[in-house]
Amino acid sequence: MPPTAELDIAEVAERTGMTASGLRFYERRGLIRSSGRNGLRRTFSPEVIDRIALISCAQAAGFTLAQIARFLVVGPDDAELRERMAEKARELDQAIARLQRMRDSLRHASTCNHTPLIECPEFKSRIRDGDAAR
Template sequence: MDSDLLDIAEVAARSGLAPSALRFYEKKGLIVPAGRNGLRRSYAPEVVTRLALISCARRAGFTIAEIERVLRATPGDTALRERLSAKAREVDEDIARLIRMRDALDHAATCDHALLVDCPEFTSMLRVPVAA
């Protein structure tokens, strides 16, 4: 057994994912074990980086099928690259929305209006900007 390999518990601890998630990702073909140590799966250390990518993509709203396509993408996969560009725009919109929410919450923490919803500054921060 290669001493550089990580068992499933180590990968789970390093990635912050449950072992059941690792087994699920393996079943879906997103990760591949390097072998077994007895009954326990073992993985190359690089799987932790791959899992970080998978976790980030999941938080960004990618489906398992989309992540599988990203992991197998080639330079000639123009349809996927167009989808990735569209997803980047969606993420930009999410970031803008979250920044507005953060700013509104920061203001709300110190606002002295009797009712927070009556504060024009607070409510203006939450409004979605109209595209020109």
């Protein structure tokens, strides 16, 4: 199997939508690691793209960079961090349910003839009760 081509920092920035300075910041924080240099430019293995996607997802879920750094190296014996992960998963479940209720309510409101729309009993019920199946 041929060796995987290294990506320079500009390629990683383009593929991830990050700036080169953001990538260097992540590297200083220990979130990613360059694999070498091509002249003055840092190079990275292609796997860094997936790692950055994971970091971005974790940030969007509300993890701090310090928590993400721990998350990236967590082992089965880190009970505290694993509990924090489980807690965050529960919080995300609640947020997802809330957003689904809002989405379904807005879909209903977009076709509802009630005036004003936010006074529609079905709209209110979907927001309040979370009955997205109506």
